[in-house]
Amino acid sequence: MRIALFVTCLADALFPESATAIVKILERLGHEIVFPESQTCCGQMHVNTGYLAEALPLVRHHVEAFEKDVSWDVAVAPSASCVGSVRNQHAMVARRYGDESLALRAEEIASRTYELSELLVDVLGVTDVGAFYPHRVTYHPTCHSLRMLRVADKPLQLLRAVRGMTLIELPVAESCCGFGGTFALKNSETSTAMLADKMSNVLSTGAEVCTAGDSSCLMQIGGGLSRLQSGVRTVHLAEILAATEQIAATP
Known part of the structure; x- marks a missing residue:
């Protein structure tokens, strides 16, 4: 399966180990990882603090990045909150400002975007990823x-x-x-x-x-x-x- 890495701001800036770990797991399981290079912030922090107008360009950019940069089957992120934003906020923000076309495109992206445990268990059908951690x-x-x-x-x-x-x-x-x-x-x-x-x-x-x-x-x-x-x-x-x-x- 071709899996897009939705890296998130926090992983990019402060905790890159979480994103690189996802790559290691999925490559170990035999999947191809691709990276939409133009991705930026998904806009979650703007929406959560009430700045919906400021979030709209970020929602549009996220959709465009994941539509155009590379082809992929599903996307995964090391953050439930960012995946939650993509699934529950992006289309809402687009509709708030009257952009139904963007809302539908956002819903299509959201339908294929997963948090890591969801992807492994629900989509790939895996619970044992071959890990060893003696702690x-x-x-x-x-x-x-x-x-x-x-x-x-x-x-x-x-x-x-x-x-x-x-x-x-x-x-x-x-x-x-x-x-x-x-x-x-x-x-x-x-x-x-x-x-x-x-x-x-x-x-x-x-x-x-x-x-x-x-x-x-x-x-x-x-x-x-x-x-x-x-x-x-x-x-x-x-x-x-x-x-x-x-x-x-x-x-």
């Missing part, structure tokens, strides 16, 4: 993956198949970590309180690693854990699934 791990289901995309236990199905890993259930897992983009800035005290609860639950597991499918949430949780000098790391789901016994044995 104690707990999983945080991010709000957009849980409530917008409804990925359910797909990430857990993938994690349970990872050899050498001990998967530990996270208490009150479905509670928000408090990030929410600009929510963490505009409501910092509430965000900090939510983060404190999430960190307490992560630490109670005794896990070495907290994983999730969104780098934004891992940035929030990881920042808090590092300030506590807890020793617990945050690692994107894709990076765990990309790990192999050969990688683990490399000095």
